[in-house]
Amino acid sequence: MNCFPTVRLTTLATALALSVPLAVSAQVKVGVTIAATGPAASLGIPERNTVSLLPTEIGGQKIEYIVLDDTTDTTVAVRNMRKLITDDKVDVVIGTSVTPGSLAMVDVAGETKTPMISVAANAKIVEPVEGARTWVFKTPQNDQLMAGALADAMVKQNVKTLGFIGYNDAYGDGWLNVITEAAKAKGINVVASERYGRNDTSVTGQTLKLLGAKPDAVLIAGSGTPVALPQRELKGRGYAGIIYQTHGAANSDVLRVCGKDCNDMILPAGPLLVAEQLPDSNPVKKTAIEYKNKYEAKFGEGSINTFGGHMWDAGLLVAEAIPGALKTGAKPGTPEFRAALRDSIEQIKDLPASQGVFTMSDKDHAGLDTRARVIVKVVDGKWTYQPDL
Amino acid sequence: MDTTIALILLQDGILNGAIYALLGLALVLVFLVTRVIFIPQGEFVTFGALTLAFVVNGRMPGTVILLLIAGALVFFLELLSALRSRSMSGLPRKFLVNILIPVAVFFAAPYIVAANLPLWMDVLFSLAVVIPLGPMVYRLAYQPIAEASVLVLLITSVAVHFALTGLGLVFFGPEGWRTPPFMQGEVSLGAVSWSAQTFFVMGACVALILALWAFFGKTLYGRALRATAVNRRGARLVGISTNMSGSLTFTLAAAIGAFSGMLIAPVTTIYYDTGFLIGLKGFVAAIFGGLVSYPVALLGALFIGVLEAFSSFWASAYKEVIVFTMVIPVLLWRSFGSKHVDDEE
Numbered sequence: 001m002n003c004f005p006t007v008r009l010t011t012l013a014t015a016l017a018l019s020v021p022l023a024v025s026a027q028v029k030v031g032v033t034i035a036a037t038g039p040a041a042s043l044g045i046p047e048r049n050t051v052s053l054l055p056t057e058i059g060g061q062k063i064e065y066i067v068l069d070d071t072t073d074t075t076v077a078v079r080n081m082r083k084l085i086t087d088d089k090v091d092v093v094i095g096t097s098v099t100p101g102s103l104a105m106v107d108v109a110g111e112t113k114t115p116m117i118s119v120a121a122n123a124k125i126v127e128p129v130e131g132a133r134t135w136v137f138k139t140p141q142n143d144q145l146m147a148g149a150l151a152d153a154m155v156k157q158n159v160k161t162l163g164f165i166g167y168n169d170a171y172g173d174g175w176l177n178v179i180t181e182a183a184k185a186k187g188i189n190v191v192a193s194e195r196y197g198r199n200d201t202s203v204t205g206q207t208l209k210l211l212g213a214k215p216d217a218v219l220i221a222g223s224g225t226p227v228a229l230p231q232r233e234l235k236g237r238g239y240a241g242i243i244y245q246t247h248g249a250a251n252s253d254v255l256r257v258c259g260k261d262c263n264d265m266i267l268p269a270g271p272l273l274v275a276e277q278l279p280d281s282n283p284v285k286k287t288a289i290e291y292k293n294k295y296e297a298k299f300g301e302g303s304i305n306t307f308g309g310h311m312w313d314a315g316l317l318v319a320e321a322i323p324g325a326l327k328t329g330a331k332p333g334t335p336e337f338r339a340a341l342r343d344s345i346e347q348i349k350d351l352p353a354s355q356g357v358f359t360m361s362d363k364d365h366a367g368l369d370t371r372a373r374v375i376v377k378v379v380d381g382k383w384t385y386q387p388d389l
Numbered sequence: 390m391d392t393t394i395a396l397i398l399l400q401d402g403i404l405n406g407a408i409y410a411l412l413g414l415a416l417v418l419v420f421l422v423t424r425v426i427f428i429p430q431g432e433f434v435t436f437g438a439l440t441l442a443f444v445v446n447g448r449m450p451g452t453v454i455l456l457l458i459a460g461a462l463v464f465f466l467e468l469l470s471a472l473r474s475r476s477m478s479g480l481p482r483k484f485l486v487n488i489l490i491p492v493a494v495f496f497a498a499p500y501i502v503a504a505n506l507p508l509w510m511d512v513l514f515s516l517a518v519v520i521p522l523g524p525m526v527y528r529l530a531y532q533p534i535a536e537a538s539v540l541v542l543l544i545t546s547v548a549v550h551f552a553l554t555g556l557g558l559v560f561f562g563p564e565g566w567r568t569p570p571f572m573q574g575e576v577s578l579g580a581v582s583w584s585a586q587t588f589f590v591m592g593a594c595v596a597l598i599l600a601l602w603a604f605f606g607k608t609l610y611g612r613a614l615r616a617t618a619v620n621r622r623g624a625r626l627v628g629i630s631t632n633m634s635g636s637l638t639f640t641l642a643a644a645i646g647a648f649s650g651m652l653i654a655p656v657t658t659i660y661y662d663t664g665f666l667i668g669l670k671g672f673v674a675a676i677f678g679g680l681v682s683y684p685v686a687l688l689g690a691l692f693i694g695v696l697e698a699f700s701s702f703w704a705s706a707y708k709e710v711i712v713f714t715m716v717i718p719v720l721l722w723r724s725f726g727s728k729h730v731d732d733e734e
Binding site: 037042195197204208228 | 397405555562567656666703709
């Protein structure tokens with residue numbers, strides 16, 4: 001879509017690749033393709049930033065990262081991945097930021113027998129673990145996991161009827177499905193479902209329809225700053241019920257755009273968002289704070305967001321798996337090493353990362369459990385951990 | 390659906406429709422005078438809104454640097470053509486517009502951004518940053534191919550659109566921004582309270598339309614633009630510079646775009662790529678008027694705004710489908726109803 005940043009990134013990546021002396025060719029190469037431009041740029045930019053913080057050496061083995069931008073375009077994501085594998089001979093590919101691109105990359109991973117770690121959320125990327133998907137892992141939490149947390153919170157807050165307004169794309173569709181299911185299991189009815197576009201300038205019609213259905217609570221399913229529009233409109237029209245958001249709203253820019261209209265909204269999120277407020281006993285706290293400090297030292301106070309955390313966790317998985325893969329005696333850059341790396345990632349047990357604790361297995365390539373989610377409420381314009389919800 | 394809901398939707402539709410109307414008018418204007426289908430019109434909306442949002446939030450907008458670079462490029466081109474034609478007479482003015490003003494804006498920017506000025510001064514400064522980009526874009530992208538076919542100009546427009554969207558991402562980042570409202574408060578009319586901002590937007594639209602009408606009807610430059618619109622070659626024969634006309638048109642288009650952006654930025658969140666969709670709806674409105682009629686474009690824009698508001702109530706998932714499907718019957722009606730006259734070279 002936006003050709004300038006792509007060209008710049010590619011040139012930069014190529015320049016970096018060329019500047020490394022060829023003598024140390026035994027290093028592990030990690031290919032990264034993310035949506036640094038295009039509609040998902042708000043996810044891709046923190047992810048790209050995070051790559052620069054990832055470890056460059058593990059157990060005496062150098063790790064090199066090659067970053068490409070796929071402009072949130074599925075075709076470009078697949079092309080990037082093929083390029084990384086055939087031209088750069090990477091051992092593992094991380095990416096891409098969104099579900100459609102990641103799903104398309106799965107086939108390439110299976111075909112070239114290259115391990116891939118997606119930083120997109122949809123469970124379909126890794127489930128069920130068979131065929132090409134035996135090569136694919138992912139770090140973000142499933143929507144189901146988050147929807148379950150929301151449904152639990154709704155029960156605790158005595159919500160009986162729920163209104164839904166979400167993106168008119170795969171994100172909204174996915175959330176409408178998982179929340180309807182999770183809510184039904186708890187005896188909550190979804191009484192109205194409305195859609196809006198990321199670029200819409202007004203959601204008045206949808207809001208009026210929601211208000212007409214008089215639900216106890218409304219769930220807004222969007223990601224990034226566009227979630228502020230229905231939130232403001234609902235508050236502006238005097239909606240008094242509880243407003244829930246998805247973890248797509250866990251982004252400090254949302255609070256900036258939304259202002260005081262975002263107070264009291266409740267959302268499930270990765271623990272990274274409220275790392276400081278977690279009890280010390282929480283296994284995630286230490287790594288989450290380490291990542292947060294590193295990120296903010298480089299990109300400014302308050303610049304952290306949870307999307308970058310998924311990239312950090314993907315980097316941790318790779319770093320954790322490399323020593324195991326090296327032990328098999330395979331040399332980086334060979335098909336044997338890629339297979340060993342895949343096996344090694346699958347063996348990871350109880351690895352605390354910034355967004356949860358990973359325990360991979362041959363049945364589960366997402367590896368997160370309920371420790372990967374917390375309920376957060378916005379109080380006075382700040383994310384506040386809600387251990388009771 | 391009761392009367393209250395209908396009235397609220399109507400209000401929402403008119404508010405959006407007024408913005409589409411302004412963009413539709415700008416598109417008609419640009420097309421008439423230069424035959425350019427100006428797809429990047431929407432980018433001026435985002436540049437205007439986001440530049441203002443950055444200034445208000447005390448951050449340096451990247452458009453200031455873009456202005457500097459674009460100005461230098463334009464002046465370089467002008468210098469080359471002056472050397473080639475051995476006529477330096479126009480150069481001092483070009484130097485003023487393309488070098489001095491951007492440099493002045495560049496050095497004034499840190500003070501304006503840091504100072505806590507009233508909103509209208511920030512608006513004026515942001516307009517001063519964004520409006521000169523209009524004629525610069527014309528000089529760089531369109532003037533060298535001004536005599537090309539409509540299709541070539543359209544393709545150029547697509548390229549300019551992508552370039553400007555990409556720059557928008559670099560300057561403003563992927564997340565959205567809002568600006569404070571020009572007017573606070575609510576006015577209660579019958580059962581529905583209308584926000585003062587709605588009246589401000591509508592008032593500003595009417596004022597702009599009247600100003601355009603006066604400009605075209607009463608001023609020499611306006612008449613020159615109209616003459617160019619009627620017949621480019623004829624206009625040149627009577628001594629109207631088509632380059633000047635194009636430049637002036639793009640200045641107006643950029644001004645209308647930037648101002649529209651500032652009008653809606655308090656009502657909704659603006660992203661670096663918001664402009665395209667708004668511009669596209671303005672374009673649909675302009676199509677209603679066959680890209681020639683200002684009043685029909687205006688009516689079309691209001692119709693689209695209201696249609697959009699009501700379809701978002703009844704069938705929110707199909708809102709865009711409904712709006713853009715409207716183009717097809719309109720195009721059919723226009724193509725059957727109009728005689729095709731090709732008076733181009």
